[in-house]
Amino acid sequence: MQTRTSETIVVEWNWDFVARLKDGMVLKACFARECVEESIESEFAENLKRRLERYFKGRAVDFTDVNVLYPTPFSERVLRVVRSIPFGLVESYSSIAEKVGTSPRAVGVALRSNLVPVIVPCHRVVSKAGIGGYSQGESIKKALLELESKFHGKL
DNA sequence: GTGTAGCCCAGGG
DNA sequence: CCCTGGGCTACAC
Missing domain, CATH: 1.10.10.10 (Winged helix-like DNA-binding domain superfamily/Winged helix DNA-binding domain)
Structure with a gap:
């Protein structure tokens, strides 16, 4: 299930990892300098957040199936x-x-x-x-x- | 170690 | 168009 509005995932680590999602793809991600509010609605976002949490615990998570935006x-x-x-x-x-x-x-x-x-x-x-x-x-x-x-x- | 000349794409004038 | 400047590299001292 997808959402019309964008969602935001925040994963805690040495630095907070923030990802902005929309229409079943990841638009942008970065390591935040300041506090960011999380907003998760879709199954896609929940699933990706779980996988990112496992990744930052040092597990070998594969992200090759995740849709992303390429600039050029x-x-x-x-x-x-x-x-x-x-x-x-x-x-x-x-x-x-x-x-x-x-x-x-x-x-x-x-x-x-x-x-x-x-x-x-x-x-x-x-x-x-x-x-x-x-x-x-x-x-x-x-x-x-x-x-x-x-x-x-x-x- | 340091200098420098190629590399080739993106962005700006 | 023609610059300029990079998450670089190889090679020369």
Whole structure:
């Protein structure tokens, strides 16, 4: 069942994770700096919230079935590849670039435009030299990789 | 370690 | 159109 108005999920963690939903898809997600009021009506929202709670407890939750918004056709190509990286694994910008047929720089641009962190796991893309950047802040990227506990590079 | 030249897309003028 | 600036990389010192 879907709702006409948008819904908001809030999941507590080191930072509060907030997702805005509408018409059975996730429009936008972020880590909140301030208090956000939750409003859940649909089964879709309840189900997604349960899965996010399990994820933030460190369980290997898969979000590849969740409908999300892609900003541009190019970023969609990049982000679809990124979504295929399994929980607990990482890939380099250049590896993604090779699969898409573009340059590592352009991959970074596409990742930065990702509207739904965690659900589209852009934190699993790391630089050859270190951890690489993150639109939500480097400390959150580190924490997510630690949560998935498979990043053995320099944090 | 630091400098730098390619990379290629998105956004703004 | 032509800039400019990135969640980068490889290679040269």
